[in-house]
Amino acid sequence: MTDRLAFADFTPGRVFELGTVRVDRDEMLAFARRFDPQPFHLDEAVAADSIFGRLAASGWFTAGLWMRAYVDGVLVRADGLGSPGGDEISWPAPVFAGDQLRASMEVRAARRSRSRSELGLVTLRGTLHRADELVFAATFTGMFRASS
């Protein structure tokens, strides 16, 4: 997995498997305390009575877990230039402490910027699955250096 990835390698339909991440309970709680202190992210008793049934991860923590897998699996071997954003962020099912989540990234589209041809724009969809269940998805544009 150390081969470099050029812009031309981001072909529509290509799927990158990014490995499995485990949801650490202490880190999940620390994240929620700082960034998303809603009771069902922090309090066992409240969470048990909530629609989640038990302590659920902040969706932004889940997003961070996916991002790290994407950096380690793809960006570390590409010339990424950041992201202006995207048009999907989805948390279709709650994430719990101890979950094992499988991370993937699929290329949806790729083109060069019209105004800056050395800039590659890759539309990608990142996902996390717990077994066959989708628990996170985000579709956004990744910018990459596109050599001529």
Added chain:
Amino acid sequence: MTDRLAFADFTPGRVFELGTVRVDRDEMLAFARRFDPQPFHLDEAVAADSIFGRLAASGWFTAGLWMRAYVDGVLVRADGLGSPGGDEISWPAPVFAGDQLRASMEVRAARRSRSRSELGLVTLRGTLHRADELVFAATFTGMFRASS
């Protein structure tokens, strides 16, 4: 700001000002090390040569800063039930250490769930501005208890 907010209070067009957050350099770097270790988030020299010009915050850190302001300003006094996701996440400009960001939330739409009338679905857009410049936006659905 301690008045409770009922579902009926989320009227389209209503804007909640969520105060100002300061981007702490150490926390910004710690977040990037854990969740988004791209060189332009971590290495001054690389960042200086990047399109950002200097160390830029991970967009997921920026999202977390907005979320905390939203929890403190709105969710702490409402019966929030989480979010299934949304259709915009946007980082139109980089965020830097020391930035002062003004957080807001605007209600775009609100309706009861067709299948569960006690569930209120609020479409909201969260934003962060540095002076007049938009640096973060997310549009998503917030679920709230809607008493009859």
